[in-house]
Amino acid sequence: MTRIPMTVDAAYLPEWGIQEGLRELVQNWLDACDIDSGADPEFADGELVLSTRGRLDRGALLLGCTTKADDEAQRGQFGEGLKLGALALVRAGCGVTISTGEERWEARLECADDFGGRKILVWYVEEWETDGVEVHVDHLEADAWEACRRRFRCFADDEEVVACDYHGELLLAPEQRGHIYVKDILVASDQ
Numbered sequence: 042m043t044r045i046p047m048t049v050d051a052a053y054l055p056e057w058g059i060q061e062g063l064r065e066l067v068q069n070w071l072d073a074c075d076i077d078s079g080a081d082p083e084f085a086d087g088e089l090v091l092s093t094r095g096r097l098d099r100g101a102l103l104l105g106c107t108t109k110a111d112d113e114a115q116r117g118q119f120g121e122g123l124k125l126g127a128l129a130l131v132r133a134g135c136g137v138t139i140s141t142g143e144e145r146w147e148a149r150l151e152c153a154d155d156f157g158g159r160k161i162l163v164w165y166v167e168e169w170e171t172d173g174v175e176v177h178v179d180h181l182e183a184d185a186w187e188a189c190r191r192r193f194r195c196f197a198d199d200e201e202v203v204a205c206d207y208h209g210e211l212l213l214a215p216e217q218r219g220h221i222y223v224k225d226i227l228v229a230s231d232q
Contacts, residue, residue, distance in 0.1 A: 059135065060188060070176065096174060131148045
C-alpha cells in the first residue's frame with residue numbers, strides 16, 4: 042500500500058463540515074456524470090455511493106490538478122473540491138474511499154512528524170480493480186444525506202419554474218423561496 046501525504050493541515054477550513062464535504066463530492070459526481078454518465082446516488086446503512094463510468098488518475102489527488110479549468114459547463118474548476126471535501130468529511134468522522142480503474146484511495150488524518158505532530162490529510166493507495174469511479178462515504182447519517190440532497194436542484198421533485206431570460210429561472214415552490222443556485226447548486230439564501 043502506498044501512502045501519499047498532503048501538506049494540508051487537518052484544521053484547514055474549520056467551518057467546513059459534512060454538508061460542505063458532501064457538496065464538493067456530489068458536485069464532482071455531477072461534473073463526471075455530464076461527461077461519462079453515472080448511476081443515481083445510492084444511500085443505505087450509513088453509506089453513500091456515487092458512481093460514474095469515467096476514470097480518475099492519481100493526479101486527481103494533487104491540490105490544484107483539474108481537467109475542468111477551461112470548461113464553463115463544469116461546476117468545478119480549481120482542483121480543490123475532492124481533496125478538501127474529503128478532508129472535511131474525514132475530520133467529521135466519515136470514511137472516504139475512491140475506487141478508480143486499478144486503484145482504491147482511502148483518505149485518513151494522521152499526525153505528521155515533519156510538521157511537529159500536526160494532523161494532515163493522507164491518502165492510502167492500494168491496487169484495486171473496478172470499472173468506472175466509485176466514491177464511498179460511510180458513517181453518514183441519513184438526515185445529513187437528505188440535507189445535502191436538498192441543496193441540489195437535480196434531486197428536487199417536480200419543481201415549478203418560470204424562465205427569466207439569460208438570468209436563469211424563478212423557482213416558485215414555497216420551499217425554494219429565497220434560494221439562489223449556481224449551476225443547480227444552492228449557494229445562498231436570502232428571504
